[in-house]
Structure formats: structure tokens, C-alpha cells
Amino acid sequence: MKAAICDKYGPPEVLTIKEVDKPVPKADEMLIRVHASSVNAADCNIRGLTYIPPGLGLMARLMLGFRKPQKSIIGSVFAGVIEETGRDIKTFRKGDAVFGTGAELGAYAEYMCRHEKRAIAVKPENISFGQAAAIPYGALTALYFLRDMAGVKSGQKVLVNGASGGVGVYAVQLARYFGAEVTGVCSTTHLELVKSLGADKVVDYTREDVTETGEKWDVICDIVVGQTSFSRFKKALHPKGCYLAVAGGLRDMLQMIRTSITGGKKVKFGGGTVSETRENMEFLKKLIETGKLQPVLDRTFPLEEIAAAHRYVET
Secondary structure, three states: OEEEEOOOOOOHHHOEEEEOOOOOOOOOEEEEEEEEEOOOHHHHHHHHOOOOOOOOHHHHHHHHOOOOOOOOEOOOEEEEEEEEEOOOOOOOOOOOEEEEEOOOOOOOEOEEEEEOOOEEEEOOOOOOHHHHHOOHHHHHHHHHHHHHHOOOOOOOEEEEEOOOOOOHHHHHHHHHHOOOEEEEEEOHHHHHHHHHOOOOEEEEOOOOOHHHOOOOEEEEEEOOOOOOOHHHHHHHEEEEEEEEEOOOOHHHHHHHHHHHHOOOOEEEOOOHHHHOOHHHHHHHHHHHHOOOOOOOOOOOOOHHHHHHHHHHHOO
């Protein structure tokens, strides 16, 4: 089978297409023919440490591989069809269209194996494979921060900084689903997109500094890598407000510890694979099927152009 191989850290060109052996599922695994994968910040990190938050470089290498990626076939998100199931599989069947994600990687290939208890669900019939692959990374991250860390609820005001990005487009929609009034911050190019996702207000950061408007929010969801700043947004939070450092680094981690001890405004930092569960995937599936969550798909590339896809994402 064809697969995109990444055997060293570097720019997108380190990804090369090679013929490799087709994987064989174990008794508790399913063989999935991959119809689509996505390029997200996690994949760019695994390939080139591109978006590692400040202060976390060493930790990232310890997790991903010190000298090179631990796994040569990367790709964290997938959408495809089950072609074979191990004898112990009980939930899924051959022929099921599925989508999901996981730290096992392997989605940049024609075939991959997955355990049924991982973050995987049957693909909603009202979206394509490409749309399905655009959902798990951003939506699971947004769900974890907004619901599990901040407890966003009806009547609150939520600001999403980076509202047109891979996480932001789902943060806007989920905040609205939970009943919040949503303000999205993005560039001029993406104002209409963010409005179409349900934002009550949209701020063009090239023309206005949202922290200088005098408005205050209960939750500020900051997703701009390398630019997270609790000190900048602190004045825009309500006295008991919550700052979500989605793209935060070591400084934000330390601020979370400090603000957890003191009263008032809090910093929340975390994420990773904790959000990647079957329960969360089923939750997203229901939202998609009922039209409450829309996939956002920018552009598609064939597997042979995976390097070009990574270059595009990094712009």
C-alpha cells in the first residue's frame, strides 16, 4: 500500500510517498481503508515541531521522539471504511463508514488499524469522508476546553480568539450550542465564515484590538499559537472569568497553577489525548446529524501531494 513516510524532523519535504506492507489487524483491531485524513497542528508538530508552545520543546521531543518521530507513518485523524475486523470486535462491522482520531497515528496511508474502544464512531451519513476528517482534531479540542474545563453554559459571553482556525471554527459553534453569546476574532478574509458559523459578533483583529473595547467576557478561548497572553486579555475578563490557553505554553501552565490558588480570574491549560474518547466522538456525531455542528473544509489534496498540503497549512 502507499503511505506518507516521515523518518526525520523537518519541513514538509521530509514527507515521502513509499510502498509499505499493508497492516494486519489483531484480534481486537479493525482494518480501515482510509478515504481521507487531515493536516492539523498536531500533525505539523509530529513532522516538524512547528507549533510547539513556548517552553515545551524538550517535553514535545520526549513525547514525539527525541531525534525523529517515533512513528514513521503519521496522520492523527481518519475517515474511511472498515474492511476487516478481528475476532474480538463487537461494536463495529465490516463495511461500516467510520471517522476518528488517536495517538496511534497511521492515517497518512491507504490502510490503518484501530482498536474499537478508541476515539472512533460511525460517520454521519450527511457529510462526506473529507468533511468527516476535518472534524475530530478541532472539535474534540474545543469541546474539552469549553465544556470540560470552562463549563460554558447558557447566558455566558464567550470570546474566541483565532475563530477561523482548525479549533476556532468548532469553538464558535460549540459555544453557541451551549447557549453562550459568542464573539469571534479573526482576519478580514474570514469574517463572513465566522459569522456563518453562528458568532453573534465578529471582530477583525487587523482593524480593532478586542481588549480595548471595554467589553468583558466570562470565557476567553485563545487559540493563536505563540501569542497567548493572559496578561493581555485579563482586563477583558469578568472578575470570575476563565482564560483558556488552548495554544498556551510553559508560562500559561505556571499561571494556571498560580490562579488556581488565588481567587478571581483563572487560567486553564491542558488538552492532549484526554479529549479523545468514543463518548466524545458519539457526542459530535449527534450534533452533526442534527445540523448543530457543521464541518469546515478548506482545501483537499491527494496523498501524493501531502508535502504541499503541509506547506499550505503552515501559511
